[in-house]
Amino acid sequence: MSETTEAAVAAPVSPGRAKFLRFLVRDAGVLLALVLITLFFSATAPYFATSGNALKIFVQIAINTVLAAGMTFVILTGGIDLSVGSVLALCTVVGATVMINESLSPAVAITLALLACMATGAVCGFLNGWISTRWKIPSFIVTLGMLNMAAGAARVVSDNSTITGLPQSFVDFGNLIIGGFLPSIFLVAVLVIAAGWFVLRFTVFGRMIFAVGTNDEAVRLSGHNPDFYKVAAFTISGLTAGIAAMVYLLRLNIGSPIAGVGYELNAIAAVIIGGTSLSGGKGSIIGTLVGACILQVLSTGLQLLGVGDNFKPIVIGLVIVLAVILDAYRERLLRKIR
């Protein structure tokens, strides 16, 4: 097209209204879907609308939410991270090994374990980013390699066994429900999302993440180094995998080399359902939180409805595909508004 959509030159709506419409289409759409699905199950599934069930859902989405938060950064830059599940497994065994060291006091052991988890994850993530930018290899391939390597490393570190015997204070914190409605591990997940939201929305770094995902060549020619931001995004994804490993330890109290199988796919699904575009540059981390909620509400709701374990994945798979189809329509709508 020589003349970029002549129609759009004269803007159809006023800026203020456009902003509101944009919000409605981009962010509120997913939220509305979550509300509708929740209402549907509340009306149809027994026990769904109980506080006990709500708590259970909050507990169950924590790990995926933390993983998906980091994944959002990677996908926003146009990459993908398939390694987070097995990096999580590696981090659980590293963290658990540190924590059961009896020469340390529980407080010190727990702190060191947290640092060890985050460091291990960050190193894996950094390697993903560095290798894929340094040799210009698609991140799909590099992180597929890392998926295998981290899984192997987890077995080596744990000697192929689960690690139990975490400090009691740690286990207690994992079971804590603050004020009777806020599970501690869900709080962790919300804090991670909040931090990600702040970074993406208010910082120069966040702006660059979006810019790199939109057009990395333009960013480069504007005098920046886009690779830095790509590597940083992968490092963040590794870091959140480390934090998710701590959440895993809090919830299940074991370090396991076979933890996290398939987690990367759930995390990617949450990001995509949340409206972040796989081609990069567009999306929101709040959407990711809502996406993670939708996945879990569906899963729990279907279970309570008595849909068998065989059919559940079919429905969830359909929802993921549907979300991407809707995303295409959403793009079209957004273009008209802007």
Next chain:
Amino acid sequence: MDTILSLEGVGKIFPGAVALSEVSLSIARGETHIILGENGAGKSTLIKLLAGIYQPDSGRIAFNGQPYQPKTPHDAQQSGIRIVHQELNLLPYLSIAENLMLESLPRRAFGIVDRKALNSRAGALLKEVGLDIDPRTRVEALGVAQMQLVEIAKALSYDSKLLVLDEPTATLTPPEIERLFSIIKRLKAKGVTIIYISHRLHEVFEIGDRVTVLRNGGLVATRDLHGLSVPDIVRMMIGRDIADEFGFDARVVPGKVALSVANLKRDASTPEISFAVRHGEILGVAGLVGSGRTEAMRALFGADPKLDGVVEIDGKPVAITAPKDAVRHGLSLLTEDRKGQGLLLDMAVDKNITITDLSKVSRNGLLNRRTEAAAANDLVGQLRVKASSIEQAVRNLSGGNQQKVVLAKWLFRGTSTLILDEPTRGVDIGARREIYQLLWLLAAQQKGIIMVSSDLPELMGMCHRIIVFSKNKIVGEVPRSEFDQERILSLAYQEYVRP
């Protein structure tokens, strides 16, 4: 008049904007009909209606006396209307022959492609457009001009009654344009009706019979080209006179050397080049497409690797290995490929402008949206960027306004020397003139300006001095007092003419 295509009161409305309204015109069988208009005048919409990409909201179109209502591009082709779009739609990894015959590959039994028939038929088509190339060549190996001819050959393969060419010369060099014109004339002699859309006013007189001018989605007039002059047409297109579109400002006098390049060598096979631009000087860079102009600028800017060479800014040598070094030293590059390399298309105007230096609108890494909006609004006002707001996505701006956003982003950063690669390509006359004015303003502020362009009249109108590239070499330098179209062109061809 034997009418082949007629439009009666045709209109097309998009949400919130009228793209075409009440357009009536008739195309005579066998004529070459020129359609002119600035960006946003409605040319693209008109073509898309003919191509079956859009459907009109009002009015009637008749083709060969029958109502013409294509629902898809396929319908349009079936009726005998063939459109060569500005963006070429060839498949790079297939052969020319396969591209030409893709929609009806000759087959033998069991659906096996009959290669012999394929290549001989394709060869005949290529001959018709004067392209002397083996039809088995893969399209990726062709130059843009050759691809354009392949597209035209493809259009001919369907026995088209009406051929629509959308800005076919945008990327062609003068001899290629000549060749294209002789083909158009030959097709015309064979009775093919042609609708020809262009930005270049001078060339349409050579091939056109009649001209239709559109403005703001409406029809201005249809006239015989014979007896019209370029100023007449410009007046029709923009509704007023343009005396001197370039506005050469004699008060701007070049000062000290701003940027000099010595012995720049891109790779082992290219020759060394040296040139310099002064503060307050507009230096023109002429040459054919592919003569190494763009490549030299990119190497200088650090966008592509270079083998050797010294770059000096204000007399001091600087090391430039990546664009960030160039930017740090006050250089700016406006790339030839505006959409692919210059802009964050899906991001808003303000974010595109501030990307060059976010430290100016942030503190401790935290963005200050208010400062950012103020800075962006300031530049948008200065450059008269037409956008609904600074939050509009750049994708939805016209070419000229997109180019202004690219300029704004460099002005935001603050720059001492600007390198502009085809700054007015795809930009309509109105915006083009504003860009020229801005460049004079920048030159008056003692910035160095390097302007690469394929539009020779533009370079001759704007520049203090022109250097000419031919086959990666700088073959000459012409001062303004000696500007002469023929001299510059012959320099541009110098290295390509074999003894």
